[in-house]
Amino acid sequence: MRVEKIVGNNVVLTVDPVSSKEYVLFGKGLGFACKGTEFIRKDDARIERRYKLDEGEPMERYESLVDELDPDVIEVSDRIIEMMKERLGTPVHPKVYFALPNHIQFAVYRLRNGMAIDNPFLIETKLGFPLEFEIAGIAAEMIENKLRINVPEDETGFLALHVRSAAVTTPVGRLAMLAAAINDTVERVERGLGIVVSRDSRSYFRLVAHVREAFESLAEDxxxxxxxxTHIRETYPNEYGIASESMRQAADALGYTGDIEDEAGYLAMALNRFVQTYEK
Incomplete structure (x- = not known):
């Protein structure tokens, strides 16, 4: 494999000289080991994972992304991804090696230029993805220490979506849409059922947990x-209407095309129980 570009210490962009197919190779210390070399064997024991680029993902795109990155951003991103893998206990999607440093670089640019980072889905992200938010908090500290910049909690919320996306292969944009769907569902419950749910209450935590469970059933198919x-729809029409609309929004966010009405029924039951035990 011909080495085209080294991305940090753990990632190498390569081309197979025989087939001309382009690959991204991953392995701890692989990038560091390939410095100063022109080729790497396909069966090199240091290669832990390989990702073949398709025609819609030209090598030039990745090379241009790497060329624009601050070396310090690449270094801290590598360390964050290794920490993510350890704490999640799972492999991560290869694209995180490019998506995360690009996100961090843009966030750092905004912060250094006094531009506010506002996350309208911060609470939903914290409640919906608690492990990912905890990992993102560690990542934020690593960024602060390496780049000497204060990372606000709103940005930690965005980092949490990248952590989640790396683990489940769902694009960050879709996860943001899913967080928006959770927020919209809470507002539908408030409007449709005539209640106001304090965002720092136990009731809010319970409601988000119900909604997240329903949405995750779609994500996991x-x-x-x-x-x-049918009985639920006829007995609890308000709750069912809210649940059905919310499930359609979540399905759109996830690109899910299957039936949603069975899960809408379960969510409607959960919403009815929530209202019956609602604590102001």
Whole structure:
């Protein structure tokens, strides 16, 4: 494999000289080991994972992204990704090696130029992805220490979406849309059922947990069978209407094209129980 570009200590852009196919190779210390070399063997024991670029992902795109990155950003991103893998206990999607440093570089640019970072889905992200938010907090500290800049909590929320995206392969943009869907569902519940849910209350935490569980069933394609769906729709029409609209929004966010009405029925039941036990 011909080495085209080294991305930090752990990633190398390569081309197969026989097939001309382009690959991204991953391995701890692989980038460092390839410095000063022109080729790397396909069976090199240091290669932990390889990702073949398709025709829609030209090597030039990745090379241009790397060329624009601050070396310090690449270094801290490498360390963050290694920390993510350790704490998540799973492999990460290869694209995080490019998406994360590009996000960090843009965030640092905004912060250094006095531009505010506002995250309208911060609370939903904290409640919906608690592990990812905890990991993002560690990442924020690593960025602060390396780049000598204060990282606000709103930015930590955006980092948490990158952590989640790396683990589940769902694009960050779709995760942001999902967080928006959670927020919109809470507002639908308030309007439709005539209540106001304080964003720092136990009731809010319970409601978000119900909604997140329903949305995750779509993300994981569980397709639960609900034999009581018709009964629930007739007995709790307000709750069912809210649940059905919310599930459609979540399906759009996730690119899900399957049936949503069974899960909408379960969410409607959860919303009804929530209202019955609602604590102001």
């Amino acid at each position: 569980r397709r639960p069978d609900n034999p009581l769906r």
